[in-house]
Amino acid sequence: MSELSISAEFFPMNEHDLDAVAALEASLQTFPWSRGNFADSLSAGYSVWVLRLGGDLIGFSVVMSVIDEAHLLNIGVCRRYQGQGYGARLLRHAMECARLGGARMLFLEVRPSNDKAVELYRHFGFRQIGQRKGYYPAIVGREDGLIFEKELA
Structure with a gap:
């Protein structure tokens, strides 16, 4: 069966996914979230999802909601599947879950160095509203974080 004939499906992340999600995150980021960060997100009741293609975990998202706002804390797609629309599907799913949970803004x-992600967010109508100086650890020093928002309602 070819990958194209296999449908990608979303599932709520659970404890059995933690090792695979942490390994995927470690393969994507120089300064990855730990398994514990994902476990804490589960325990806190955040909207945490995995995307599976066949039985393979190929992506994840983590969204924290507070009253009528949500914050996309983390999202990732296996490098092998990047550029094939799975990131867009994950983002669309995260936005819809946040909206259904009552969030009006995400x-x-x-x-700034993550060109693909910045392009994806802009494509979905996110707009930059600020910048956090030295927000992210970097190989040398720190890297700023661009703050984006999108109205969901």
């Missing part, structure tokens, strides 16, 4: 931070 916020996020992104590294």
Whole structure:
């Protein structure tokens, strides 16, 4: 069966996914979230999802909601599947879950050096509203974080 004939599906993240999600995150980021960060997100009741293609975990998202606002804390797609629309599907799903949970606005931070992510967020109508100086650790020093928002309602 080819990958194209296999449908990608969303599932709520659970404890059995933690090792695979942490490994995927470590393969994507120089300064990754730990398994504990994902476990804490589960325990806190955040909207945490995995995207599976067949049985393979290929992506994840973590959204924290507070009253009528949500914050996309983390999102990632396996490098092998990047550029094929899975990131867009994850982002669309995260936005819809936040909206259904009552959020009117979705916020996020992104590294200015992450061109693909910045382009994706802009494509979905996110607009930059600020910048956090030295927000992210970097190989040398720190990197700023661009703050984006999108109205969901």
